[in-house]
Amino acid sequence: MHRIVIVGGGAGGLELATRLGDTLGKSGRANVTLVDRCPTHIWKPLLHEVATGSLDTNAHQLEYAAQAHWHHFEFTLGELVGLDRASKSLRLAAVLDAESREEVLPPRELTYDNLVLALGSQTHFFGVPGAQANAIPLDTPEQAEKLRRRLLQTCIRKGSKSCEINFPGVVNVAIIGGGATGVELSAELRRMEKAFRKFGLHAANQESDINITLLEAGPRLLPALSPRVATITTDLLRKLGIQVSVGDPVTKVDRDSVTTKSGSCVPADITIWAAGIKAPDLLANLDGIEVNRINQVKVTRSLQSQTDSNIFAFGDCACCSWKDDRFVPPRAQAAHQQAAFLAKSLRARVSGFSPREFKYSDRGSLVSLGAASAVGNLMGGVIGGSIMIEGLIAKFMYAALYRKHLATVAGVRRMLIDSLVHGLRRVGMPRVKLH
Ligand SMILES: Cc1cc2nc3c(=O)[nH]c(=O)nc-3n(C[C@H](O)[C@H](O)[C@H](O)COP(=O)(O)OP(=O)(O)OC[C@H]3O[C@@H](n4cnc5c(N)ncnc54)[C@H](O)[C@@H]3O)c2cc1C
Structure with missing residues (x-):
């Protein structure tokens, strides 16, 4: 059976694994495996709320193992540490217990027909002393x-x-x-x-x-x-x-x-x-895959590595040209659009069709400014150009972005129940975590 391995279950990778599992995995046309170094997923744009205690990670994380069971893909816990393109296999590091450092899982190898890299990004300190x-x-x-x-x-x-x-x-x-x-x-x-x-x-x-x-x-x-x-x-x-x-x-x-x-x-x-990002350093030494100066995998418009057409990369860890010498920005909306595109493209590939070209559509950006306000631009769609929005409406739309992600990966019913439960839990509770 065709074997697709996705490494990185973040904003893009989890959506792709879910979409492919629900189609290729469910119908038995391909074996879809998601690999992540963590056992749970939390949507990265929520991290500033975790840092200030307005959001409890335990209440908002999705467990990969359960997601895999419900959406017909396999989940493998482990950190990608190496790749052998000739034998189409990747190496995962041993999984150690966080406290005792005892080995929970040994180092392993996984083979693939198509590998998708969705490793996200990490902070770039630009060599500033200290x-x-x-x-x-x-x-x-x-x-x-x-x-x-x-x-x-x-x-x-x-x-x-x-x-x-x-x-x-x-x-x-x-x-x-x-x-x-x-x-x-x-x-x-x-x-x-x-x-x-x-x-x-x-x-x-x-x-x-x-x-x-x-x-x-x-x-x-x-x-x-x-x-x-x-x-x-x-x-x-x-x-x-x-x-x-x-x-x-x-x-x-x-x-x-x-x-x-x-x-x-x-x-x-x-x-x-919070001054800049680069793709993980690992990518700069991944069996000769070509990367740019911030370690992003250089991909074609079909999101295939320019070095190896069996390897795809998207989201923050990929460098994909957009328009006028610009590149697709490292944003959750780009990872989401690319995941939806790749789900179709990989389904077509399994059926023997050649991949199509990804076109990024900028829908604008919203920035949250605390409990009751946000500001930003909305673009495209029925609006045509760009309009600025702010205040409560912008805040409502900002909050809807996470709900949309949750609905995509967990389904509308789970999203609605989740919203209701969290709304009710807030009654009589402090708005931020105090311990
Ligand atoms: C505080 C904050 C706020 C943000 N707000 C917004 C916003 O409002 N709007 C917006 O569009 N974007 C926002 N972003 C950017 C957005 O979060 C990213 O663009 C998006 O998450 C990228 O998705 P991704 O799938 O490429 O990577 P990620 O979502 O970062 O996922 C990467 C995954 O890969 C896994 N991984 C990494 N290395 C390995 C390895 N070696 N082996 C196995 N697994 C590995 C990680 O555990 C993770 O699960 C924000 C980012 C931050 C930090």
């Missing part, structure tokens, strides 16, 4: 949890010391990178601060308990969105008491401060790095 050692990235649920615990503990520690004479108790947070992740995280932090204050976890008796500085190297926030959206966002963040610095790149990150090119030194109890 950044990797002192700043926390936001690539995985574990990192988001680590950041949440650091924020909570620092707030509690500093809040209790604020009782001492002359101790200000204010927590300084520096966020490096004024793209969507940095902006959303800074607005979410204000929400977290309100909850901490309300439940007495941290109150420095000042106007604000957390000093947030958002540092962007470029001339404005949100470089991927329109200048108007960037201006509105900057004004809104300043109204929330967030200090916004643009046009002054960070040159050094120390344990307790961040230095910029102009020489200013920003105090930072916690530094978060």
Whole structure:
């Protein structure tokens, strides 16, 4: 039977495995296997909410093993560490217990007829001195949890010391990178601060308990969105008491401060790095597969590797040309469109037809600005051009993006039940996790 192996069960990979399982897997025309280094899936655009405790990972994660059972594919837990294109086989590292480091599963090999790489991306520190050692990235649920615990503990520690004479108790947070992740995280932090204050976890008796500085190297926030959206966002963040610095790149990150090119030194109890991405380093040494300077697999318009037509790559880990020398951006909407395209394309390939060309359609971008607001551009479809939306309607549409992902991978019924259950659970519960 034709064997399709998808590595990476993120925004794109899980959708592709589900679509292929429901068709090729169910009808027995192909054996579909999903490989991921984690046993559960959480939609990556939710990570800033995990980091600030507004979203509980345990309540929002999907278990790959159950998803595989319900959607007729196989799931294999393991981290991809090597590839042999000649024998069409990939190597997975041993799975170790997180605490005892005992071996749970030995190193394994998997063979494929078609391999799909959907490994996503990781933080790019651009070699800034001290950044990797002192700043926390936001690539995985574990990192988001680590950041949440650091924020909570620092707030509690500093809040209790604020009782001492002359101790200000204010927590300084520096966020490096004024793209969507940095902006959303800074607005979410204000929400977290309100909850901490309300439940007495941290109150420095000042106007604000957390000093947030958002540092962007470029001339404005949100470089991927329109200048108007960037201006509105900057004004809104300043109204929330967030200090916004643009046009002054960070040159050094120390344990307790961040230095910029102009020489200013920003105090930072916690530094978060949200300034750029690259595909996993592993891809640069994967049996000669051609990659670009940020490790993304160079693919053709049919999303096949330019080096090996049996290997496909998509989402953040792939470099696919779009229009006017531009490339498909590393966004969840691109991963979703490519997953839907590849599901059709691989079905056609199994039936002996040649693959078609992927066309990316930019539907715009929305950026969340805390509990009740969002801002962004909508594009294409019935709108034709681009329109700007903000406020509650934008927030509603932003929330609908996750619901859409959930409906695609888990079905509309599960999405509706999930929304209802989580809506009810919020009644009488703190809006953020407090432990
Ligand atoms: C905080 C934050 C907010 C964001 N907000 C938005 C937004 O509002 N809108 C938007 O469009 N995009 C947003 N993005 C970007 C979006 O999350 C990504 O573009 C999208 O998740 C890419 O999907 P993917 O399938 O390529 O990779 P991912 O979703 O990153 O999935 C990669 C998967 O591969 C697995 N993996 C990695 N390496 C290995 C390995 N060696 N072996 C086995 N498995 C492996 C990982 O465990 C993971 O499950 C945001 C990103 C972040 C971090």
